[in-house]
Amino acid sequence: MKRFTSFDFGLSGLTSLFHEDWSHVGEVEEVVSSYLSVGEGPVADEAQKKEAAALERDVAALACSSLSDGDIEMLFETSTSWNYRFRTSETGRALLGRIDSACRRWQKTYGRVSAEADPMWSSPSVVNEVCDLIKSTPLQPSGEFLRYFGSGISELRDALDRCARRVSADLAFRLLLRVHLANFISVERDYWARYEGVSSRLALGEDLLSSVEFLIADTRPEAN
Incomplete structure (x- = not known):
């Protein structure tokens, strides 16, 4: 859909x-x-x-x-x-x-219409995938934003995890992307394919994910 x-x-x-x-x-x-x-x-x-x-x-x-x-x-x-x-x-x-x-x-x-829905977006496999990504993806705010986070990264992960399990994996993943964008937190290159996979399964549009693409961390070794 x-x-x-x-x-x-x-x-x-x-x-x-x-x-x-x-x-x-x-x-x-x-x-x-x-x-x-x-x-x-x-x-x-x-x-x-x-x-x-x-x-x-x-x-x-x-x-x-x-x-x-x-x-x-x-x-x-x-x-x-x-x-x-x-x-x-x-x-x-x-x-x-x-x-x-x-x-x-x-x-x-x-006027009012019904919100879009698809059983796939709340399937156990998608929920588990989003939760695993929330748990494992590196979240390293820059020095400019670190003073706001303090030691709260684990608490943020827990809140996102609870959102995915108890509310909506769709919303939790969109909020994760928003946290990256709002705080200029890089996305490790090794995780980018997983972000793309989750985005595809949630049928999120290409403009949403591409807005985060500039934050992909370049971990390639420098040329001599």
Whole structure:
């Protein structure tokens, strides 16, 4: 089954808008509206409706899961390179609630469709493959970002693993790619073929994976 877009989408796609200047857009709700924007048009096309459906599904699955608020907060903060920081009184599920409400308001205005689904994307073989990749792929942030991670790489792996097993392997893998992009974490060349394999089995578009390709670590020996 082919996806409705070749780019990132859903919650992982939304996190890309939480860059260092995101607050100039407004509050979280305005960022969601910007993400789902139809421009000047009075109607949304099918792809835009499917984008909203994918975002709603990701958020609902994560909010209703057994993941802790701490897990959700870690996944969101690392996916935004800590450009989104949770306030003392804010929880991961409270943020998801705000995103969900903004998404539903958009759907009330422009229409609702069902999110795309394929049994392959949640099959045990795919879940196990994604979890194995999360467990084994090197995640080595550069010095610029290391101060944010501290000793939290193992905690991040655990949160991604729980997301893959209890929520969605599809979402967990997209968040893993977003963590790479947001924090300029290289992908070891030996693992790139495995990233391509998982991406293919999840029917993710070529533009999503190619956006990470520049981060492949060149481990080839230098020529004399």
